[in-house]
Amino acid sequence: MPPHVLILGGTTEARRLAAALAERPGVRVTTSLAGRVGTPAPLPGEVRVGGFGGADGLAAWLRDRRVDALVDATHPFAASITAHASAAAAATGVPAVILRRPGWRPGPGDHWHPAGSLADAAALLPALGRRIFLTTGRLGLAAFAHLDGAHFLARSVEPPEPPLPPDTEILLARGPFDVAGETALLRAHRIDVLVTKDSGGDATAAKLTAARALALPVVVVRRPPPPPGAHVVRDVPAALEHLAPVLGGP
Incomplete structure (x- = not known):
């Protein structure tokens, strides 16, 4: 079966990662949206909308859909789903990574x-x-x-x-x-x-x-901190590099 990547989306980075994965032959990508925006823009690959029912529900979804890798590319302040994703990945053994764009930093005059x-x-x-x-x-x-x-x-x-x-x-x-x-x-x-x-x-x-x-x-x-031990990357190329062992090839 083709490798299956689940992206917890809703951000620009999630959309870019989904597009990059969809271009790879033999890769199945599903993006999950919380459903808080009434008319989300179209996404490449498969799309699901709505919650999972907490960490246990997400873990069951990962098992049932045979997910090979989980990418949390939600908003930096979506602390609950990030915690659920970390717990579900630990419970199922599914490799997981958090994709978070860098935060802002004050400069002169701020x-x-x-x-x-x-x-x-x-x-x-x-x-x-x-x-x-x-x-x-x-x-x-x-x-x-x-x-x-x-x-x-x-x-x-x-x-x-x-x-x-x-x-x-x-x-x-x-x-x-x-x-x-x-x-x-x-x-x-x-x-x-x-x-x-x-x-x-x-x-x-x-x-x-x-x-x-x-x-x-x-x-x-300030942003909430990531869960202890979580692997965090800052951009789509770094996320793809982290997923390479699952996807196969460079």
């Missing part, structure tokens, strides 16, 4: 305020400004719902569900974004402070450059 969680980020805001640009995703807005006396501009791909901060304006948009557009947005909404997760990558990094140019403070929520 005014970053690190936060360990969304709750920590919310605690920092009263001292930093009253007009806040939230780019933490639609599922994280509840952490800011208790903050009165501040105006929030919250950007997400799909409409968020309550609870939301009392004074919230929703901006529905999907990256990539450019520096000119992000700068104009910050100015038009008279933003005092930007809040973001350390997602890494280029698609949404322009807001950091715009904030630097406008000398705005940026609250950056």
Whole structure:
């Protein structure tokens, strides 16, 4: 049987890896999506949507579908599925690797305020400004719902569900974004402070450059650490190199 690779996807890197594997003859690739985005773009290979039912459910899926390698290419903040993937791989003996793009790093002129969680980020805001640009995703807005006396501009791909901060304006948009557009947005909404997760990558990094140019403070929520002993690679070529023993050939 051809080698079967399961990609836990939802990121640009997952899409690129699926495309690279689909081009290889004799390789079966399945990408699993959480289903949080209503209309995902088409993907090469097979696609499944929805959860597995925790680590045990994922382990059963790996066995039943005879998966030969597991790649966790989910969002850097998808801590639960990453933990489940690590546990399922250990339980089944399926080789696993985490594909994570590098995080962002502050440079000269940046005014970053690190936060360990969304709750920590919310605690920092009263001292930093009253007009806040939230780019933490639609599922994280509840952490800011208790903050009165501040105006929030919250950007997400799909409409968020309550609870939301009392004074919230929703901006529905999907990256990539450019520096000119992000700068104009910050100015038009008279933003005092930007809040973001350390997602890494280029698609949404322009807001950091715009904030630097406008000398705005940026609250950056740190990534959760990978599970102990997990093997982490930073790009698709490194993931392919790690998969080579399973795929056969270089």
